[in-house]
Amino acid sequence: MATDFILNAEKRDDQGKGASRRLRRAGRVPGIIYGGDATPEPISLDHNEMLRNTAHEAFYSHILTVKLGGKDVQALLKDMQRHPAKAQIVHVDLLRVQADKEVRVHVPLHFLNEKTSPGVKTAGGVVSHHLIEVEIECLPKDLPEFIEVDCGTMEIGDALHLTDLKLPEGTELVALMHGEVKDHDQPVVSIHHARVSSEEDLSTAAPEAPAAPEVAGEEEGEGEDEAEEKK
16 A cells, blocks of 8 residues: 555544534544444544545545554544535544454445457447445455456457456455355446437437418417407
């Protein structure tokens, strides 16, 4: 893992909505760290530091170093709540990890060689991503930042499934760990023919309905004259 993320956390004693609002006004993010052999601890984090970290894709699937109470704690980001209208992080949940205990993490997929695949470059096909991340289980030391999906040999009509992914050593796909593999072997990416162009759509569209026939008496002013005659 090339990137190291360090979070400077502080313990917080005050809890509740009012205390959380005060923290946010002071530029802090309320949160909690739990799991492992220790009890859950309410914490706060620097908001700007968190915001900078969340700009990196790897932050969401990386072992983080949390500096708390003079100690370094290894943790994963398990949940993060954002304000619906502002660029503000409202709350975070961190999960402690242990070197000898497996963790489950959602890891992003990186799709390679899409434009140079025969199905796209030669046949003019379109790539569809059915999944953009997968959940894996592994020891913390084996956790990858992403998993590569090589589309370089795909033709029109081809699809890659979960069982086609090349996983890093020591990792397993959670979706394939239970039951029959064939029942959970979801498609990850496929290449198909492009949709017909707008001109072709127009040429095959249903013909325009004929104009309604003119009704006698609809000449401008004629209807009004007849109404006057009946008075």
